Amino acid sequence: MTIPWLDAILVCPACRGELAGRGGGYACEVCARAYPVRYGIPDFRLQPDPYISVDDEIRKIEAFAAPGRSFADMVRAYYVLTPESPPELHSRYIAAMAAAVMRGDGILRKLRAEYPGIGSGDLLDLGCGTGGMSIAASGEFDRVVGVDIALRWLVMGQQRLKEDTVDVPLVCANAEALPFRPGAFDAVVADAVIEHVRSPGMMRDETVRVLRRGGAFFFTTNNRYSILPEPHVRLLGFGLLPRAWMETVARRVRRTPYKARLLSRGELAAVFRGVGRVVLPWFEAGELGDRNEQLRRSWERMSSYAPFRFLVRNVVPQYFILGKRA
Numbered sequence: 001m002t003i004p005w006l007d008a009i010l011v012c013p014a015c016r017g018e019l020a021g022r023g024g025g026y027a028c029e030v031c032a033r034a035y036p037v038r039y040g041i042p043d044f045r046l047q048p049d050p051y052i053s054v055d056d057e058i059r060k061i062e063a064f065a066a067p068g069r070s071f072a073d074m075v076r077a078y079y080v081l082t083p084e085s086p087p088e089l090h091s092r093y094i095a096a097m098a099a100a101v102m103r104g105d106g107i108l109r110k111l112r113a114e115y116p117g118i119g120s121g122d123l124l125d126l127g128c129g130t131g132g133m134s135i136a137a138s139g140e141f142d143r144v145v146g147v148d149i150a151l152r153w154l155v156m157g158q159q160r161l162k163e164d165t166v167d168v169p170l171v172c173a174n175a176e177a178l179p180f181r182p183g184a185f186d187a188v189v190a191d192a193v194i195e196h197v198r199s200p201g202m203m204r205d206e207t208v209r210v211l212r213r214g215g216a217f218f219f220t221t222n223n224r225y226s227i228l229p230e231p232h233v234r235l236l237g238f239g240l241l242p243r244a245w246m247e248t249v250a251r252r253v254r255r256t257p258y259k260a261r262l263l264s265r266g267e268l269a270a271v272f273r274g275v276g277r278v279v280l281p282w283f284e285a286g287e288l289g290d291r292n293e294q295l296r297r298s299w300e301r302m303s304s305y306a307p308f309r310f311l312v313r314n315v316v317p318q319y320f321i322l323g324k325r326a
């Protein structure tokens with residue numbers, strides 16, 4: 001697997017030194033770190049996925065990614081192998097994966113609406129999961145790269161891209177230490193990713209670093225204080241718990257580890273001060289179901305009353321964070 005334009009933008013994520021290809025992997029010419037290629041995907045992770053060790057992850061991939069398996073079969077097999085993820089939520093997760101292309105399409109439309117100059121060139125799909133956004137972007141952007149910390153999702157995503165005949169290289173890496181040259185991308189999108197990284201501040205810095213001058217980023221995230229149930233554990237009021245209790249409550253009620261750290265509007269504004277701004281999502285007609293559409297209308301009515309404005313701004317389910325590199 002050698003893609004010249006991808007190799008041309010890759011650098012060592014640890015020291016940003018030049019890389020040399022060596023025996024199906026990469027090695028840094030400066031710090032001598034070696035980066036393997038696994039299942040055709042370069043693995044530049046400096047830190048493992050916090051939820052699974054590299055060895056356990058490979059064992060799992062071996063079990064779900066049997067040759068000839070379709071993307072849908074892989075996803076189903078994956079959840080059979082993942083009993084710690086609550087079975088009552090599996091169908092919801094699978095539906096979200098299927099809807100990700102449409103969702104990605106919507107996010108890219110919003111990015112273009114906000115920054116009319118951005119809409120082609122090179123896009124980084126940061127936290128790409130199984131590649132829904134990458135598929136949506138591949139028709140518009142000249143080149144798209146998908147990055148995720150979870151090699152297992154990338155292996156599924158690779159199969160999905162193949163089935164859709166979409167040519168997007170996938171790279172395994174930490175959002176806090178991207179293996180790309182400064183200024184490599186015209187746009188960076190990250191849909192519901194910042195609540196899963198170890199350091200939102202480092203993800204912000206890396207995003208800005210890999211953007212060209214005039215390039216833009218567009219993140220979405222779920223609000224800690226959303227008026228709706230917490231999206232990972234589906235529990236109402238979960239965000240009001242002290243952070244130290246969240247894990248215990250998730251394990252007790254959903255028998256699942258809690259895999260997110262949702263930020264409030266104030267926390268997001270603090271992380272992105274001087275770099276980007278936090279905005280309330282703007283919805284387009286038909287984008288949400290009937291029930292949500294009603295909800296949106298009542299919110300709009302409420303937020304026209306000054307006393308409610310503060311409340312509404314702080315309890316919406318989701319925020320967008322966007323910014324442009326000067």
Ligand SMILES: [Zn+2]
Nearest residue numbers: 012015028031
């Ligand atoms: Zn290095």
